[in-house]
Every structure is written in structure tokens, then in C-alpha cells.
Amino acid sequence: MSTSTAPLILMALALISSAPAQARERQDWSAGWRFAKGDPAGAPALKPADFKPWLLAGAAPLLATPPAAPPTGPAPGESLTYAQPGFDDAGWRQLDLPHDWGVEGDFDQALPGETGKLPWQGVAWYRKHLAQPAGAAGQRTVLEIDGALANSAVYCNGRLVGGWAYGYTSYQVDLTGCLKPGADNTLAIRLDNPPDSSRWYPGGGLYRHVWLTRTDAVHVPAGQVFVRTPQVTPERATVAVRVAVANESRAPVRVGVTVDIYRADADGHPVGKPLLPSREQPRTLKAGDRTALDFDVRLDKPALWDVSSPQRHVAVTVVKQGGRVLDRVETPFGIRQIAFTADDGFHLNGRRVQLNGVCMHHDLGALGAAFNVRAAERQLGLLREMGVNALRTSHNPPAPELLELTDRMGFLVVDELFDTWTHAKKPNDYHQHFADWSEPDLRAWVRRDRNHPSVILWSIGNEIHELGRPDGPPVAARLAGLVKQEDPSRLVSAAANVVQAGYNGFQKTVDVFGYNYKPKEYAKFHAANPAQPLFGSETASTLSTRGEYVFPVSDDPTQGRAGFQVSSYDLVYPSWATTPDAEFKAQDQQRYVAGEFVWTGFDYLGEPTPYNDDLTNVLNFPEGPERERAREELARLGKIQMPSRSSYFGILDLAGFKKDRFYLYQAHWRPELPMAHILPHWNWPERVGQVTPVHVYTSGDEAELFLNGRSLGRKKKAEGDYRLRWDDVVYEPGELRVVAYKAGKEWARDRVVTTGAAAALQLAADRSTIAADGKDLAFVTATVADAAGQAVPRSKPLLRFAVDGPGEIVATDNGDPTDHTAFKATERRAFNSLALAIVKLKPGATGAVTLKVSSEGLKPAEVVIRAR
Ligand code: GAL
Numbered sequence: 001m002s003t004s005t006a007p008l009i010l011m012a013l014a015l016i017s018s019a020p021a022q023a024r025e026r027q028d029w030s031a032g033w034r035f036a037k038g039d040p041a042g043a044p045a046l047k048p049a050d051f052k053p054w055l056l057a058g059a060a061p062l063l064a065t066p067p068a069a070p071p072t073g074p075a076p077g078e079s080l081t082y083a084q085p086g087f088d089d090a091g092w093r094q095l096d097l098p099h100d101w102g103v104e105g106d107f108d109q110a111l112p113g114e115t116g117k118l119p120w121q122g123v124a125w126y127r128k129h130l131a132q133p134a135g136a137a138g139q140r141t142v143l144e145i146d147g148a149l150a151n152s153a154v155y156c157n158g159r160l161v162g163g164w165a166y167g168y169t170s171y172q173v174d175l176t177g178c179l180k181p182g183a184d185n186t187l188a189i190r191l192d193n194p195p196d197s198s199r200w201y202p203g204g205g206l207y208r209h210v211w212l213t214r215t216d217a218v219h220v221p222a223g224q225v226f227v228r229t230p231q232v233t234p235e236r237a238t239v240a241v242r243v244a245v246a247n248e249s250r251a252p253v254r255v256g257v258t259v260d261i262y263r264a265d266a267d268g269h270p271v272g273k274p275l276l277p278s279r280e281q282p283r284t285l286k287a288g289d290r291t292a293l294d295f296d297v298r299l300d301k302p303a304l305w306d307v308s309s310p311q312r313h314v315a316v317t318v319v320k321q322g323g324r325v326l327d328r329v330e331t332p333f334g335i336r337q338i339a340f341t342a343d344d345g346f347h348l349n350g351r352r353v354q355l356n357g358v359c360m361h362h363d364l365g366a367l368g369a370a371f372n373v374r375a376a377e378r379q380l381g382l383l384r385e386m387g388v389n390a391l392r393t394s395h396n397p398p399a400p401e402l403l404e405l406t407d408r409m410g411f412l413v414v415d416e417l418f419d420t421w422t423h424a425k426k427p428n429d430y431h432q433h434f435a436d437w438s439e440p441d442l443r444a445w446v447r448r449d450r451n452h453p454s455v456i457l458w459s460i461g462n463e464i465h466e467l468g469r470p471d472g473p474p475v476a477a478r479l480a481g482l483v484k485q486e487d488p489s490r491l492v493s494a495a496a497n498v499v500q501a502g503y504n505g506f507q508k509t510v511d512v513f514g515y516n517y518k519p520k521e522y523a524k525f526h527a528a529n530p531a532q533p534l535f536g537s538e539t540a541s542t543l544s545t546r547g548e549y550v551f552p553v554s555d556d557p558t559q560g561r562a563g564f565q566v567s568s569y570d571l572v573y574p575s576w577a578t579t580p581d582a583e584f585k586a587q588d589q590q591r592y593v594a595g596e597f598v599w600t601g602f603d604y605l606g607e608p609t610p611y612n613d614d615l616t617n618v619l620n621f622p623e624g625p626e627r628e629r630a631r632e633e634l635a636r637l638g639k640i641q642m643p644s645r646s647s648y649f650g651i652l653d654l655a656g657f658k659k660d661r662f663y664l665y666q667a668h669w670r671p672e673l674p675m676a677h678i679l680p681h682w683n684w685p686e687r688v689g690q691v692t693p694v695h696v697y698t699s700g701d702e703a704e705l706f707l708n709g710r711s712l713g714r715k716k717k718a719e720g721d722y723r724l725r726w727d728d729v730v731y732e733p734g735e736l737r738v739v740a741y742k743a744g745k746e747w748a749r750d751r752v753v754t755t756g757a758a759a760a761l762q763l764a765a766d767r768s769t770i771a772a773d774g775k776d777l778a779f780v781t782a783t784v785a786d787a788a789g790q791a792v793p794r795s796k797p798l799l800r801f802a803v804d805g806p807g808e809i810v811a812t813d814n815g816d817p818t819d820h821t822a823f824k825a826t827e828r829r830a831f832n833s834l835a836l837a838i839v840k841l842k843p844g845a846t847g848a849v850t851l852k853v854s855s856e857g858l859k860p861a862e863v864v865i866r867a868r
Helices: 006-018 048-058 373-386 400-409 434-449 472-486 519-528 580-589 615-620 625-637 661-669
Strands: 025-028 033-037 093-095 122-132 139-145 152-156 159-164 171-174 183-193 210-216 225-232 236-247 253-264 270-276 281-285 290-300 313-321 324-333 338-340 346-348 355-359 390-392 412-416 455-462 491-496 512-516 534-540 593-599 676-679 694-698 702-707 710-716 724-726 735-742 745-753 760-765 778-785 798-804 807-813 827-829 834-841 848-855 858-867
Touching (some): 048 152, 048 171, 210 324, 225 324, 236 253, 236 324, 390 593, 400 434, 455 512, 512 519, 519 580, 661 676, 676 735, 676 745, 702 724, 710 724, 798 807, 807 848, 834 858
Parallel strands (some): 355 390, 355 593, 455 491, 512 534
Antiparallel strands (some): 033 093, 033 122, 122 183, 139 210, 225 236, 236 290, 253 281, 338 346, 798 827
């Protein structure tokens, strides 16, 4: 060492040793698992119910009354070789989480369309080794599972140590007692998805992230920092933080606890100095004890969290013993004021904000249920472009990262827990678990999500069958009471499809009432319950397929179907539903309604109404022409099954391509954005001389349509009109052009033209530079174009995708609800001119990959995606 550098190194060492020790270590533990389907040969049949006493014992901290002790003797599954540490899993497939085994499978016509015709059912195992450091003695090691579908059982060195029934709850398993420090330890996780347990595609597997957290024996337990902002004005905010500290060591301990509030960076980490340094609160904790501490902080001129400026803060909790940091927890939060009013809808920071919301299932299209941050962020970006400011996580808690995104991007969230309580919707659904598990599921849900500023309402259930029955109110009241115990700062709601639930007493059990598909009931509800806030918890359910148009165009919602597709004139909906326009009108006329959550933002796997493939769904149609048509369609097929595997409800299709409806919502939800959109496309060689109606969606109030330069008339929206219609246009090829006006001034234009034949392919990536971490994704759109570079409607050529360089094609899609090509396939037909390829880079890759697409007779294309 030269004498000149020595002081620098000494200074650096001094800095390192004075920095607070990171007593808590949280590792993403998602890489390098082994996976196999099924139980070992000859294993006894195990049912989810067999595990109940053991798993409930692990949920004890979330139960007010301690659960019964599990029976003595070996627990279920412990005798199976797959659970044993000695089992050689080298032959098993190696993979990284999040993983969904269902979406990897082939579509199978024999499987129910309701759950996507994908093989998510059955048993599977995951295994991973854990080298526990020798120095870990005295520490706690906890496995955090963000979601496991479903009925998971976790074995540590052959012992059943935890697990969870409901696939959508995040849970923790304390591994401390079973791990051998300084040795190799084995974790094995068994999952079991019974058939007939879901109304939509749930996926199967460890489909969210898994974390390994090590803390001192004296620590803040999971979910035990709770930040509220009870008073918020532009001048001042009160931040109330409640922290629990547990001493799981064998000796008493004297600790000092501080909570400092910082401004947060984009990732929710502290920046700069604390806004107000915390007073240290001392506590003495006996061995095995737990204590709660309250911190109240007043901030002047707080930076508020809002949909337009989602500024965040972070509470940093530090537990110290003498000068030693035992634990340090960062809790991002937002300072905002929310209020549901009975007569003026929802207020955020003192002003009315109309909830322009969508409902979303958890699958990410071609990626299935396997959660991916970038895929969710892309969805939110597209929804934002449409004017969405709110999401309902129908009908279950989302991945934790989704709420991190909604906090960061400024969306409002109705966080929902259940689709069933005690009465079944499917023979093996959650009703089987409700009696034992509803309390731990509910407490885990609220504790995990209650610090997110984006969460504005807790929904305890969707269309639960108790709504119209006397057993509904007591269950609802119990659940609402539990929510209030865990979070007194937010209100409780439920989504009701039964009109009577607004009058039979059920409505009194929730704070904010949600009607599904009842725009005509709002006024009656409001008159009968004038003090109760109301919103459209689920609306529209309009059906369409991107780029498909069925003639003649009719306003009869049961028409507009052909070839297992639904016409994109946005006039088709099932018996319980409406057009978007009808809901807009009800919302506009009744400002006490806080807004709506459209079913759905994106198409999802499963529930392909109106082509559900079983007769029970046909019977859901009221007696009449719609039911008859469904029956006839089934009879014509000569079998029960229809080909459809994904929904038609989405405003965007399964691949994330915009349907026409996107522009209907955008026109209404972003009135300040100059835009106009014409439908249908103008490639109808077989319709020359035939009436081919033209609809225009515009944020303007008037528009003039031109066909090959001739005016087809200028039309103005009347009160309650949300689209302009030229219903008697006679088709001739050429150009259709619209000029929209607002308040008499030109506002926006759009045009569609009759294109030439397909000649070339185009590729466009949503981002040309991505992280080489094996997770970040580029979504690449392939377009089939004519010689002039215009997308060719109705074109469906077979495309071949390939990559050159250190990356891979994760999945492909085209948004066609009837396409049975496996998502992992690299050959896929374009659907109505478009296809999607999802590309990722290998972890640590440098340079770039080139994605190429080719198709017989068409000029190929390529796009380069660089490593960041
Ligand atoms: C609702 C239900 C949703 C979905 C939708 C389709 O009644 O809550 O889960 O099934 O219908 O329109």
C-alpha cells in the first residue's frame, strides 16, 4: 500500500463501519427451482382438506382464536419421496419463477373454455436447495410466497412447515426451526389445483415471486408497519405510523425504535435527509414478546400523492439495540385524502375524481398467470392512454408488484378479495375453504396492501351468492368488521349483481355500494339509500373481436356473431350487460355515482362468453332468441365444446392490441385529447353496393364523413350520444375520411382506406432497449402491410418469428380468441393484420438481439433490441 492511498482507504473503512448494518436481508429467491408434474408413482391420493390443520396452524398469527393443534404423527405428504431431502431431483426440469405450468401447455379442445382450454389442473412439485450460512444461528429465515396456485404445502428438510389454500394470498413460512445452519437444506413445495375450482383461467404454479428474508430474532414482523395519513390539507398532513416489534430470541432485549419520514424516489426508496427526524422510543421486550409503537409526524406543505402526480414518501423504521441496528424496514406510502361521498361521488385531495375504471383478471395474456412487472406496466400504460384512472382487481388480490406500479403511476385501486363465500359457484371453489380460511386470508390481504396510496377501497366479494339471501348480511358484516380491525382508514365495499341487495339489508353491511350492470337502478338505490356512496363496480361487458365486423349491423345485442367471433361495432352484449354508451349516460346524468369499472380492460384467458362451451352457460341466457341461438350453435357443432379459449370482453385484445372500443372510451374519458376514430376498416370487395354502416368515436361533438371526397353529411352528438353513426353508407372502395369538430372548430381527423394486397411485414418494438436480466420484456408488434406500408385488414398469413443473438422469444399471440396455437410457438398466424412476439434477453447479455419475421410471399422484417 502506498502511503498516499492509506488514509483514503482508512477513511473508506471508517465510513463502512459507521454505516447502519443491514440487519434485514431480502433476497429474490425465484431462480433455479426444479419442477415436476404429479405426485411420485404409487403415492396415496391427497386432498386439499387433508392439509388443513397443519396449514391453519401456520396461519395462527392471522386468527383471533388460535386454531386447533394439528394431529400428532407425520403430516400429509411427508412420507413422499419428493418431499425428502435425499431425493435426487437432478432429472427434473430446471426453471425460474414466476412460473405457470398451465400456460406452457397445448390448448386442448376437450378442456373447458371457461378456464382457457389450458392444462392448469392437477398436482405439481417445486424443489430448491438452501445453503444456510453457519452464522445464521440466532437469525430468523422466512420464505415469502407472493402467490401459489393453489393448495400449497411447503416441506423443509422433509417436514411440512407451512402452506396456504387460497392461490391469491401472499403468505410467509418461518423456516427458522427446521433449517440446519452451515448445511445444505431442501425445500419442496407441493401444489394442487382441483378441476372445477375456477370461473376463469387461474394458472398453476409458483406464479408470483418468492423471497427469502433473514432478520434478527428481534425484528418487525411481516405486514406490521402500518402508515396512515389521518389529516391531509395542502398546508399540513399528519402521518400516523404503527409498528410492531417482536422479540423471538431467548433473552429479554432493550431496544430503541425510530421511524423517519423521507421523500421517496421513483422506486419508493428514501432520498435526501428525513423530512422530520424521529424521536427514539425505547422498549424492553421479554423473550417471546411483541410490542406496538405509535409515531405521529406532522409535515408542512406535504407533497401529495395524486393520480396526476403520484409523489410518494417512505417511512424508514429502525430498531436498534445500543448502537447496533437489529432491523430496518422501508415502507413506501403516499399522503392523500380520499372520500366517497353519497351525493358527489369520489373525492381525492378534496376534488371530485370520476372513477374511469376497468376490471382486470390477473393473467397477462400469452404469459398466463406468471407475473411479470413489465407486462403489467405495459398494460397500465395502454390503459392510461385510454384515460383509465382506476382498476378493480377482480376478483382477488393482485401480485404485490401491481400495487407498486399503481402507486408509482397514479392509478386508484379497488382491491378485491373473493368471488365466493359459503355458496359455491364451482364445485371445488373457495367455498370449501371459506369457513376456516376467510379470516387469515382477509387479514393477510389487508396487512399486505394497506400502505398503498393507490388502494382506495376494499371489496370483500364479487357477486357472491349470499347477496339475495338471509345468510348474506351476517357474513358481510363479519368480513367488513375484520377489515376495519386491520385498516380503519378505508371503506369497505362489495360488488352486487342482485338488485335486491340494495334494499334487503345487505347494503347496510358495506360502506360503499357497488352495482354490477345496473345503470337503471342507480336512481332508485340513491333514493332509498340517500346517505350511501354508490358506484358501478362492474359495467358494460360489451363483447367484440378486434377487426371483425358482422353484417347486417343490428342494435339487437344478440346479433353480431359469426364464426365464433363477435362484431366490433360494439353493440353486442350478454343479457345482463349493456353497451358502453348506456353506462356513460347513466354516469353522466347521476354524479352521485362515483364512476365505473368496465368488464374488462384486456381480454383474459377463459370465460369466452358468448361461446362458453357448456350448456349451463347457455342456460344463463334468459328464455328467448339469445338462448335459442346459443342452443342452435351447440347443436350445429354436434358437441358441447366450442373452440374459444379467451374472452371477448376486453377493450384491448389478449395480445394488448386496441379494439375499436378503446377509442370509444378514450373519446369519453379524455375529452381534452383531440381524436377521432372510424370503424370499420374499408376492405370489403364482396360488399360493393351494400349498406356498410360507419361509426365514428371522437372527443369532438360533431363530425363530417367523406367517402372518396363526397360528404356523407355532418352529424352532431345529441344529449346522451357517445358515437356518431352513418348507418346507410353504401360501400365502394377508396377512402373514408372524417373531420371532427368541437364547439364549431375543427378538432381531429381520421381516415381509413381500401388497401392493396399484403406485400410486406413490419416490426415495431414497444422499447428498443431493455434490461438483460431475464425478466424485462420487449413487446414487438408484427404488421402485415401492403406495398404502400398500410396495415391490411383481415390478413391472416402464417408468420415465422426467429431471434439472432442472446435472447429468446418468450411467447407469441395475435388476440384471436379461437386460436389454439400454443403461446410458446414461434409460428403463428397474424390475426386481422397483427401478431405479437414477446422477447427477452438472457441474463447478463450484452449487445443486442435481432427479431426477424417472415411469411411466404411477403417481404420479411427485423427489429433490433439492445441490452441496457
Ligand atoms: C360478471 C362477473 C364477472 C364476469 C362477468 C362477465 O357477472 O362478476 O366475473 O363473469 O360477469 O360479464
